[in-house]
Amino acid sequence: MANPHPTPSQISILFILSYLICIISGQPVSLDLGNRLRNDSNAIKLASNDYGNIFHEIPAGVLYPSSISDIMELIKSSYNCSIPFTIAARGNGHSVRGQAMARGGVVVDMSALSKNGSGIRVSGDSSSGFYADVGGEEMWIDVLRATMEKGFSPVSWTDYLYLTVGGTLSNAGISGQAFLHGPQINNVLELDVITGKGEFMTCSRDKNSELFFAILGGLGQFGIITRARIVLDKAPTRVKWVRLLYSDFSMFSRDQERLISGNAPNFVEGFIVTNENVTNEWRSFFSSPSNQSDIVSLFKKQGLLYAIELVKYYDNRTVKTIDKEFQTLLKELNFIPRFIFSTDVPIMDFLGRVSNSDSPDGQLDAHPWLNLFIPKSRITDFNAGVLAEMLxxxxxxxxxxxxxxxNKNKWDDRMSAVTPDEDIFYTLALLHSSPSNGSQIIDNFNNQILRFCEKAGIKVRQYLPYYKSKAHWTKHYGSKWNRIQHRKSLFDPKFILSPGQRIFNSA
Structure with missing residues (x-):
């Protein structure tokens, strides 16, 4: 739940005082941003909210940059102050715990760059490979459209594409392709970044590599991404797409692990199905079994079902063999045979299957999500204590x-993202939605899960993490904590960037 705040006018006064201290101290300060730096009520309201609709941190102002230089100027002005003000980059506002907010500081609305930013440019050749140079402010749905026009597409996605490139690369960016290609951060060739010193730097695995690995999965702590060079591959045209039901967890998990151990499918995800309404909703876009009453009966008997979502891509070259290949793949699995939901759709329809949720109605709800990485060695215990018992x-x-x-081997441990130290780990996304005044009930439930894991010795890691203390952040990063601190000292030594993560500004 949000804490009490000063009023916007009080915070603006604090911001001005901080700025005046820089001038009085004789330090060089330039902040000639004109009407691009705003503190009107509309700007403040937008920057004080996010998709989670739980935290509401009021900034002193909002920067609507017309160029990368505007962001550099803002950060340099803070860095040169005796008392720096904090700065947070906001993409499409899909954080859920105020991570893109800056209480008493400045929020940079990256979407303002879409008119004059890096845009989306496809380059490369057949011998060295193809790639897209993409502005950090661009949304993945627009990257998909632009690259598909050229016959290419990125290989790793998020389930929801109305997110910015800079936003997902600051976390990891995962979906059902990540077992094969790794997360989105593992499919980046080069970055342009503005550090916490206001310096513009280009980095890659071979150039300014410490910054490159710090930024990817770095939760915005070390710099603001203004351009990313994304790996592309030839785009498929269509997909075979099924959802398969399971009543037995061991078969469900065993089949998922079998699928990600080979190269046969292109996409594998699983679902925890807690009521028959879920499968009934699938009927709107899948050819499905007619015996929904049998599914209802199965729920009454089992109380919980599991599902695997499986996809195989194809194009004109493989259209004659795809059906046989897909059936061969399904024969290896142990789902309940009479419950198979299937469809065949264009690749654009599949990748864009989750529609834009940025509607006024959707923003009235709270989204107290919990995202975890769970070591494979403990998933049976986790299922018994959390999935089957609590959900x-x-x-x-x-x-x-x-x-x-x-698959752990698809992640680069030099990056800032944190995962369990096992060859295979599971991701659990509890994507809760509740009335705005009911989020505390869900948060209590989420905390019960974390306490269960702590008591049972299940070493989960939070994805899209939220912690209230530095001690918890230290535990989260584990052996990486010293490296994270070192990177902060190199690239944001005055703790200016991304204060909403509460990593270096918590008790």
């Missing part, structure tokens, strides 16, 4: 629960 008691009908495995 059915929650009795939610409007939330989505995703659960699927990832």
């Amino acid at each position: 059915p008691r929650l009795n939610e009908t409007s939330s989505l629960f995703i659960f699927y495995p990832l």
